[in-house]
Amino acid sequence: MRYYLNKLGFYLIAAWIAITLNFLLPRLVKGSPVDVILAKTQGVAPMPPEARHALELQFGVTHDPLIVQYVHYLGNLFTGNFGLSVSYYPTPAIDVVMQALPWTVGLVGLATVISYLIGIVFGSWLGWRRGTWTDAILPASTFFSAIPYFWLALVLVYVFGSILHWFPVSGGYDFTITPGFTPEFIGSVLLYGMLPAITIVLASVSGQLLGTRNMMVSTMAEDYVVTARAKGLRPRRVFGSYAMRNALLPSVAGFAMSLGFIVNGSVVTESVFGYPGVGFTLLTAVQNNDYPLMQALFLVITLAVLGANLVVDLVYGFIDPRTRLAN
């Protein structure tokens, strides 16, 4: 119980820090978004003071002391009020985020699970067969894990989109089909999601593979594995019930890091494919100086990642009782 409370407390603190960062960063670094916009339009057209005031009202910029602004900001947060999006004016920023979120959760979620499963199964097999010809795969996988997501995406678009014409290369679905729960629409979504998903899986799987393999090799040298083998258990049982189960624990514990990598990668991947998820929306928000939308996006992405990590940590406490005891 103490373990779970500790974890919950940690994620609450992390969420609070993320929220505060989101509040402080624009104010510390730039003063206010209005200044940024004024600086960027300077020279194009001089801005009269009334226009400045209007902008300030629009962005909710006040000259209150920081602490008052902070309380106000926290209050807005709980009602989901991030202000109006500039580029999708006058849609509230939070609505834009909510529209983009299902696309990313679907794409990144599915791709992460697939890459995880492949990495774990294949990685532990490689670890089991360590020292044989399969070790030749390792240098190759360091090469693959160093390939940037977006570059892999570009190559895939070039090969499968431009040359072979197997997959559509841009967007989330065929715009001639009306969205809804029709087989046509779902088929279109799957077809359009194929290349982005393949990109994320290919780019993320080798890191997972390498980690699991190395952990498996270490576990294989443990006494209990040697014992299991010495008492004549079938190799399949030694592999599954003794070595692999224990070798997988760090992979689960390292989920935070790999999810972070995948979220980072999918932001750029979505931009290559023009996929209507949060990553692409974040990029357009940045390009259009849409500060309310940027803040809302950053917070939603962060909270989603924190939530996923919390779930994994809770599961980890369940599958590895030692962590509960240690705490």
Place this chain on the structure above:
Amino acid sequence: MSFTQQELADPELSGSEPDLADDGAPRTGFFRAAGRSTGRSRTSRGWKFWVGISVCAFFALLAIVAPFLVPNPNQSSPVGLQPPSLDHLFGTTNIGQDVLGQVIAGTTGSVVIGVVAGAITVVLSMIFGVGGAFLGGFWDNASSLVSNVFLVIPGLPLLIIVTDYVESRDIIVISVVIALVSWAGAARVLRAQTLSVRSRDYVDAARVASESNWRIMLREILPNLMPIIAAQFVFGALGAILAEAGLSFLGLGAPGGKSWGSILFFAQNAQAITLGAWWWFVPPGLCIAILGAALGLINFSIDERINPRLRTAAIVKHARKAKGANR
């Protein structure tokens, strides 16, 4: 089928333990350890390290001489979008710039970012990881809380937002920001290792001999952390090169700065894919992947040095030798 062969080789595994144990003893310095490895084996074990180092040295050298080799990489010419030929080994861009020249010039940016960000990552992770773990108690709790929080907050979205707020961004500023966002993983690894090292017998012995904290830290603990610190530098450099490539590709890199990512940004914006200009976007991405793989190989060989169990080639050779002797 595959299991039977493994089983034959495995009983000898335990026989190789003494060989591992002689390496598992505490060493008193990275350089001595490294020297030993080169002295002992010019066989397959060292090739990963040497290939990695050579490739890195090649790119580092290229980064230094690039300004002299290609004084003006943006020089345009009337021959646009030429496929690779003898005149232009990597072809030309849409406005007739030599892609090879651009890639060479881009090396400087990417290498500088890797080195600067890697160095800052090491400093931060030593403060929060080694410092916290060594002092223990409150400081350990506080610093591991901070690094865990930074670990779970997704890096690239934060990076995108911060770089957008920073107005005067040059290559150094970008690498500082990247390091500030991504040091946490390294800190966690260093903390775990410091905790393990500081509870070893020879550290206790130094305490009993009433050596000062500073002396214990610098003479007993730090030398034994050197390989891991080196690995964190390599890891930080790799991450920073990838992150910068992503940022530049999204158009958020240093304005006017040349790096491999910015070449890809221009290629993407000029529709290189639809125009079929593969020679434009393939070389920069390959360079990132090759340099990344080289850094990965260095890390891999450091891993094998720290964790002798991963040296599978030696295990198998030993096993074969033992088998031959039995016969």
